[in-house]
Amino acid sequence: MPAVRVRAPRPLPERGVGLGRVAMMAVVVVILQISVMPYITLADGIPDVVVALVVSVAVLRGPLVGAVTGFGCGFLVELTSPVGTLGVMALLYLAVGAWSGRFVDRPEASTIVLPLGLIAGGAVCVQVGYAIFQLLLGTDATASVIALRIVVPTVVLTALLAPVVLLVARRLLGAPMRVEPGMLGP
């Protein structure tokens, strides 16, 4: 019986640190999130392309860039859209970016499966975190409503759009590379 040949995945090209590209992607994604995504709904869920970008950047550039990207995107979303909070989304996306960036050194960071799994997990964390904050503010909602009408539909919609965001990020940023503060200096 002839041996089955499995082709090794094509390695991603090296493209440098690419902070400018990260900033550009962040601006585009924030505009999409506030202008387009609210019209794509499933129950009370809205796709979260910001978490998809934050995780993608974190997996490709490490926890520092992931955290800063999350902070910046969250802050921009809260500044430019009619939400009643400032700083909450920034904190949640920052945490997701910092945690996802721990996987940058693993071989799976170059695959599709790990980042997509992290994006789904990140979407759950952001939605649950925001729900907890809303409950602390006194908003009246039951756990079943939060889970079935908000969290699950949001994760489903995010998972459908995440591959596009991930592939664009991989195309622009190339191979995973942990960025540390020393790499950004003169």
Next chain:
Amino acid sequence: MMIRRGVIGSLVALCLVVFTAYFRESGGGPLHGVQQMGGTAAMPLQSIATRAVQPFRDGWDWMTGLFDARGQNEDLKSENAGLKARALALSDQSAEIIRLKALLRIKEVVPGGYTPVDASVIGRSPTNWYARATLDAGTSDGVVVNSPVVAGAAPGSGLVGLITEASALSSTVTFITDSSMRIGATADGSGGALGVLRPTVGGQLMMDGVPREFRVAEGSVVRTAGFSAGLALPSVFPRGIAIGQVAGAGSRSVDTFQTIQVTPYIDVRTLSSVAVLKPQSAMAKRRAAG
């Protein structure tokens, strides 16, 4: 590693400071002002993005509408027959009302002392915890905080929300489905039943505080009652704006009040244009002042 942790820790601390300060300050505080400025700065991009996506949204709505059309057809036929009969019965009363109003010299500006200002929705809350949207009309167009917002400028258009923030070029409408909204309301044909509307899941509304003695029929029109949720007059909403339709009413034998489910006339999730009711009369301006 220490520098990385320091940067991340600083950003976390900054987030905590910002949202603590945001919730401690009043609506006119510096952070709220920065948020308004950010919204205004993003307006042009939001307008372009919204218009660019409009054809795709129209196409999607057309496709989903086709699937719904067959099921709605029979329901609408029977509803139409009932409405024709009611229209015939009411037509002879309308002439008498016009005559009596002329005698009393009552002037109507849609409704009770307001002028409609057309506005387009250019941005929405990216989370359904806040049912809010950004409009491209602001104080330069006469929009003020606490201006009611309806879907369309024709008399009888459905209530969709309230202006809660306004800057020179844009404003924020909080929809009636937002968890913070409470609206004093009454149901037609119920003999004066007064209650308070609040949002529930799935964009529906619930009317509380209506005593069981009042008979509220399914299909009745629910309108603003002109009083605030705390029963202190006047409300920011003038009397008589249609909100929705009674979908059901019920109570247990031990309850003092009945629970009334209301389906809003307008699905705020699909709105692309609205009319902001700019206060004109002295009474309307007093309502908006709160």
